[in-house]
Amino acid sequence: MRTLKYAILGLLNKEPMTGYDIGKEFSRDLGEFWTAKHSQIYPELKKLLNEGLIVYEIQISGEILEKKLYSITEEGKEDFLQWLKKAEPIEPTPKDVFRLRMYFSNHLDVTTRLDLLEHQLLQHQDRLEHLRKNKERYETIPPLDSDNFGDYLVLDGAILRETGIIQWLENFISYCKK
Amino acid sequence: MRTLKYAILGLLNKEPMTGYDIGKEFSRDLGEFWTAKHSQIYPELKKLLNEGLIVYEIQISGEILEKKLYSITEEGKEDFLQWLKKAEPIEPTPKDVFRLRMYFSNHLDVTTRLDLLEHQLLQHQDRLEHLRKNKERYETIPPLDSDNFGDYLVLDGAILRETGIIQWLENFISYCKK
DNA sequence: CGCGACATGTAAGCAGTTACATGATTAT
DNA sequence: ATAATCATGTAACTGCTTACATGTCGCG
Numbered sequence: 203m204r205t206l207k208y209a210i211l212g213l214l215n216k217e218p219m220t221g222y223d224i225g226k227e228f229s230r231d232l233g234e235f236w237t238a239k240h241s242q243i244y245p246e247l248k249k250l251l252n253e254g255l256i257v258y259e260i261q262i263s264g265e266i267l268e269k270k271l272y273s274i275t276e277e278g279k280e281d282f283l284q285w286l287k288k289a290e291p292i293e294p295t296p297k298d299v300f301r302l303r304m305y306f307s308n309h310l311d312v313t314t315r316l317d318l319l320e321h322q323l324l325q326h327q328d329r330l331e332h333l334r335k336n337k338e339r340y341e342t343i344p345p346l347d348s349d350n351f352g353d354y355l356v357l358d359g360a361i362l363r364e365t366g367i368i369q370w371l372e373n374f375i376s377y378c379k380k
Numbered sequence: 381m382r383t384l385k386y387a388i389l390g391l392l393n394k395e396p397m398t399g400y401d402i403g404k405e406f407s408r409d410l411g412e413f414w415t416a417k418h419s420q421i422y423p424e425l426k427k428l429l430n431e432g433l434i435v436y437e438i439q440i441s442g443e444i445l446e447k448k449l450y451s452i453t454e455e456g457k458e459d460f461l462q463w464l465k466k467a468e469p470i471e472p473t474p475k476d477v478f479r480l481r482m483y484f485s486n487h488l489d490v491t492t493r494l495d496l497l498e499h500q501l502l503q504h505q506d507r508l509e510h511l512r513k514n515k516e517r518y519e520t521i522p523p524l525d526s527d528n529f530g531d532y533l534v535l536d537g538a539i540l541r542e543t544g545i546i547q548w549l550e551n552f553i554s555y556c557k558k
Numbered sequence: 559c560g561c562g563a564c565a566t567g568t569a570a571g572c573a574g575t576t577a578c579a580t581g582a583t584t585a586t
Numbered sequence: 587a588t589a590a591t592c593a594t595g596t597a598a599c600t601g602c603t604t605a606c607a608t609g610t611c612g613c614g
Binding site: 398399400418419422423426441445446447448 | 564565566567568569
């Protein structure tokens, strides 16, 4: 499906960036729903370059360090917008190792189960708190056509996801305690 | 992480099965959080066999059709239970193509956006309804140590997940309509 | 007899992670 | 000076999907 391709085109569609910058975007809010390591990003950039969807210019930083500042071409923009507006069937449900484990949890004694659950709960509560803190930056919903809107959406989605997981964990914990 | 390995061991720990049966389990409720195709299952079974974690006996079905009925060994059980009780950090957040697309949605006009959102909403509502119907089979919560308990948990988790997604989509739709 | 489900495998390729490898810049 | 961050790449491997390939069983 070449999703990484479109993730990169989408980012370059906002503004020119280096491969390193793209990697950093994936560790911000966008990373709640898509990420890639630099070892995947650099080869993909090379591919997009060959396909004529992006170009780069060398920037000198400091004395000698060359960095490649990539920007999207007209062809790249078209390709990206085609992808963006296409209606697709929903994805198969994403894999989740912890829930797979809990599917088999009838083979664990109740104390072990509770330990595992509390451990998960704490981590998800941390993540939720962190997301809520990020969302506080927005006193109001950003305009529909601003770059910030996507960020806001992703945060909202991640908060609802974490809330659901926490609710599930709490239900489960209360079953175990009865 | 060899997760498929443990998914298979977990299923065989309930009862002996063929590779085909394992594939079918992944298209039931467990499939909400883990799946694998037969092209991945058969090679993995071969590997587990070599590792001594499972064994099989040939069953004749009809006149000549040989099927391999796999069961877990003592060594397999131990390995599985070790995996099951180990506390792990939470997984990095799962990828989601649709949310990635919506991250870039400020480049779409409002009608296209609403089309895409309604399209997703319908599909998630269908999935939710289907899950709720499955859950109706349980009038009460199954006992903590029964095989059904895992099934119930998974359903509960999937329902909460879908509810969160639907809520997010509805929020998003209402922003767009304002 | 034909069709859908049962049943088992392999091959090619894409996507993603971990590890290997190198070097410059900036702030302390 | 030295550590953290900036910056770019490749290689080996795991996991997973799609397609290729084959044959049986049970039902209508």
